[in-house]
Amino acid sequence: xxxxxxxxxxxxxxxxxxxxxxxxxxxxxxxxxxxxxxxxxxxxxxxxxxxxxxxxxxxxxxxxxxxxxxxxxxxxxxxxxxxxxxxxxxxxxxxxxxxxxxxxxxxxxxxxxxxxxxxxxxxxxxxxxxxxxxxxxxxxxxxxxxxxxxxxxxxxxxxxxxxxxxxxxxxxxxxxxxxxxxxxxxxxxxxxxxxxxxxxxxxxxxxxxxxxxxxxxxxxxxxxxxxxxxxxxxxxxxxxxxxxxxxxxxxxxxxxxxxxxxxxxxxxxxxxxxxxxxxxxxxxxxxxxxxxxxxxxx
Amino acid sequence: xxxxxxxxxxxxxxxxxxxxxxxxxxxxxxxxxxxxxxxxxxxxxxxxxxxxxxxxxxxxxxxxxxxxxxxxxxxxxxxxxxxxxxxxxxxxxxxxxxxxxxxxxxxxxxxxxxxxxxxxxxxxxxxxxxxxxxxxxxxxxxxxxxxxxxxxxxxxxxxxxxxxxxxxxxxxxxxxxxxxxxxxxxxxxxxxxxxxxxxxxxxxxxxxxxxxxxxxxxxxxxxxxxxxxxxxxxxxxxxxxxxxxxxxx
Numbered sequence: 001x002x003x004x005x006x007x008x009x010x011x012x013x014x015x016x017x018x019x020x021x022x023x024x025x026x027x028x029x030x031x032x033x034x035x036x037x038x039x040x041x042x043x044x045x046x047x048x049x050x051x052x053x054x055x056x057x058x059x060x061x062x063x064x065x066x067x068x069x070x071x072x073x074x075x076x077x078x079x080x081x082x083x084x085x086x087x088x089x090x091x092x093x094x095x096x097x098x099x100x101x102x103x104x105x106x107x108x109x110x111x112x113x114x115x116x117x118x119x120x121x122x123x124x125x126x127x128x129x130x131x132x133x134x135x136x137x138x139x140x141x142x143x144x145x146x147x148x149x150x151x152x153x154x155x156x157x158x159x160x161x162x163x164x165x166x167x168x169x170x171x172x173x174x175x176x177x178x179x180x181x182x183x184x185x186x187x188x189x190x191x192x193x194x195x196x197x198x199x200x201x202x203x204x205x206x207x208x209x210x211x212x213x214x215x216x217x218x219x220x221x222x223x224x225x226x227x228x229x230x231x232x233x234x235x236x237x238x239x240x241x242x243x244x245x246x247x248x249x250x251x252x253x254x255x256x257x258x259x260x261x262x263x264x265x266x267x268x269x270x271x272x273x274x275x276x277x278x279x280x281x282x283x284x285x286x287x288x289x290x291x292x293x294x295x296x297x298x
Numbered sequence: 299x300x301x302x303x304x305x306x307x308x309x310x311x312x313x314x315x316x317x318x319x320x321x322x323x324x325x326x327x328x329x330x331x332x333x334x335x336x337x338x339x340x341x342x343x344x345x346x347x348x349x350x351x352x353x354x355x356x357x358x359x360x361x362x363x364x365x366x367x368x369x370x371x372x373x374x375x376x377x378x379x380x381x382x383x384x385x386x387x388x389x390x391x392x393x394x395x396x397x398x399x400x401x402x403x404x405x406x407x408x409x410x411x412x413x414x415x416x417x418x419x420x421x422x423x424x425x426x427x428x429x430x431x432x433x434x435x436x437x438x439x440x441x442x443x444x445x446x447x448x449x450x451x452x453x454x455x456x457x458x459x460x461x462x463x464x465x466x467x468x469x470x471x472x473x474x475x476x477x478x479x480x481x482x483x484x485x486x487x488x489x490x491x492x493x494x495x496x497x498x499x500x501x502x503x504x505x506x507x508x509x510x511x512x513x514x515x516x517x518x519x520x521x522x523x524x525x526x527x528x529x530x531x532x533x534x535x536x537x538x539x540x541x542x543x544x545x546x547x
Contacts, residue, residue: 188380191357193375198399206393212386290384290425 074258083263084090093264094100097271100244103159104275106229107166111223114167115174123182123208124200140172148237160239162234169230170223177219181212214291217283223276232268303511307367307449307481308354314362314506315349323349325506327363327371331449331483338477338484339509340538343547346507347485348377349450372482375455379434380424388413389424392442397507398445405444416470428495430474432463439471443478452484456491468494469523476520483533489542494526495537501538503507503545511541 026060054076061075074082118136122129122146144165155161185207193203235246243251252261309330315323323346331337341347352358355368382392391412395405413419417435426434435455442450452471456464472495475482486492493515494497501511513534517525525531 058539110386186378186380188376189379190381192374192376192380193397194356194357195372199399201396206396207382210382213384287384292383292427 004179008016015126024149036159038185043278071203071256071258079259079266081264082259083266089260090263092193093245093260093267096243096245096248096264097267100231100235100268101248102226103162103166103234103244106228106232108170109169109226110120110148110163110167111221113217115171115223119175119178119182120204120243122179124204134171136175139168144169144233152238159238162231163243165234165237166227166230169220170226173219173222173226174216177215177222178212178287181215181219182208184215185211196257213285213287213288217287221276221279221283224279225272228268228275243267299541303345307333307335309366310350310354310363311366311414312363313350313353313360313365315346315464316361324328324353324360326400327507327509327518329500329512331481331507333448333481334486336496336500337498337500338480338486338492339488339502340489340542341502341507342504342542345489345502347487347502348453351453351483351506354451359470363392367449371445371447373442373450375438375442375450375452377455377457379426379438379452381434381437383426386423386425387418387429387437389436390426391444393440393530396446406538408444409440412443413518415443415474416440428462431459432467435459435467435486436470439474443474446478446480448480449480450480450484451483452486454485454487457487458484464488464491465523465526469521471495472519472521489535489538490526493531493538494521501541501545510545511538513538 057073058075061070061073065072082089083093117134122132136201147168148165151161151164155164182204188209189207192204193207198206231244232246232249235244236244236250239250245264249261249264252258252264307330307400310327313327316327327350329337336356339347339350341452349358351374351438353360354365354367355372382393388409392405392408395408398410406484413422416439418433418436418440421429421433422463426437427439456467459467468491474480475495481498484492484495497515499513499515500509501513502508503510517528
């Protein structure tokens with residue numbers, strides 16, 4: 001995360017109200033010469049660390065592991081060659097990824113819709129909030145493993161169960177953040193709406209919902225990442241039908257296909273990052289114009 | 299201070315307010331604000347000044363006494379600008395008309411006029427985050443102006459801006475009072491602001507808040523900024539200050 005945006009409010013900076021025409025909003029700061037240096041100072045550390053990690057990886061593959069145990073950690077170029085460049089292997093991974101991505105998306109959409117509804121209900125009546133909250137926390141506290149047999153028992157071992165796991169894992173941050181957001185509008189703004197006889201729906205639409213957006217997006221980004229985890233975990237346990245990435249990971253591990261195993265892990269991580277970025281981008285698009293400290297995030 | 303029963307634009311009749319936790323915020327407050335009057339209430343922080351406005355506007359129900367006021371088009375200017383950060387200046391200014399179901403075209407006309415009146419032209423499409431404190435207050439004023447309220451309630455509106463901006467905003471408020479012809483009840487803890495703006499200053503004591511003195515302000519409107527350096531202005535301010543001090547101890 002980088003918060004490079006400058007504070008634009010110059011409330012106490014000068015006699016603004018004397019010369020109204022003089023003030024023309026934020027001006028670009030005189031930071032031009034430092035731009036290149038700033039860019040390198042941001043991107044250099046992770047690049048250096050990345051190179052170091054690859055180095056350690058090579059060292060373990062060739063220096064620590066003897067030849068007959070090298071299958072435990074294949075060197076990077078081997079992973080790229082076998083896992084990514086051999087089309088048969090890579091297409092298998094891609095197909096599984098696609099299946100898991102669909103599960104994650106369906107799960108996420110259900111979480112969003114359900115999460116919004118629950119949060120809105122909770123925000124409208126204190127009684128509802130008090131009633132629902134303890135059960136939500138309980139649900140969140142149950143380890144997903146404990147639920148697996150039950151879910152399989154009820155919904156079978158196919159896609160429904162995978163999506164179910166996905167929803168259980170990803171819904172909590174949406175509910176909590178949306179609720180927090182809906183309750184975040186300032187007292188004075190509520191008073192304003194009260195003074196002008198706004199009804200419940202108007203208040204929700206024009207005040208509470210827009211006020212909730214920053215928190216909603218924070219929740220979405222967390223949940224989007226969790227939905228990918230949920231899809232993989234769900235697939236790991238419920239293997240009927242189209243194989244997803246979880247099934248594939250299991251298979252490679254059993255067959256000692258180290259290269260493909262690592263390639264799958266890398267692809268899954270990429271998927272998570274892409275999802276996270278997408279929502280970060282969406283956030284900047286939707287609320288970046290008005291929200292104080294919106295940053296795309298890294 | 300006689301218990302007034304005149305029916306003004308706004309009249310408080312023996313108002314008392316005791317909060318659920320037992321704090322007595324206001325005790326036996328009676329006064330009226332008549333048409334064309336600008337009444338300022340000064341008092342130390344925490345004396346229940348703001349509570350008085352909340353009661354006037356109906357946000358709070360008094361535990362004692364009666365308020366008479368027409369709340370249909372009440373102008374309420376808050377301590378903070380309370381602008382909606384996701385709306386531009388123009389959209390913020392249109393908000394109240396929107397809540398009152400005014401048509402879009404009419405709303406735009408009202409907003410354009412209000413923007414002109416407070417001098418926010420050129421900033422219509424800015425979001426609040428890029429406005430200075432003074433401009434936010436102007437925007438808040440403009441928003442209230444769209445309703446052409448016959449009565450304005452000001453709740454320490456300029457407390458958060460710097461001195462020079464505050465003086466500018468005071469002059470502006472005073473100019474609007476002249477041109478728009480509303481009546482006003484203005485809460486503040488600044489004595490010079492109260493004297494500069496109002497035709498009548500009420501001094502409130504703290505805990506519980508009571509009106510302990512009333513001063514008529516004899517200067518004619520429109521008032522010039524130089525009035526602040528006038529000997530009569532200083533004398534009156536001194537008197538108000540003295541009363542406030544003795545009420546505080």
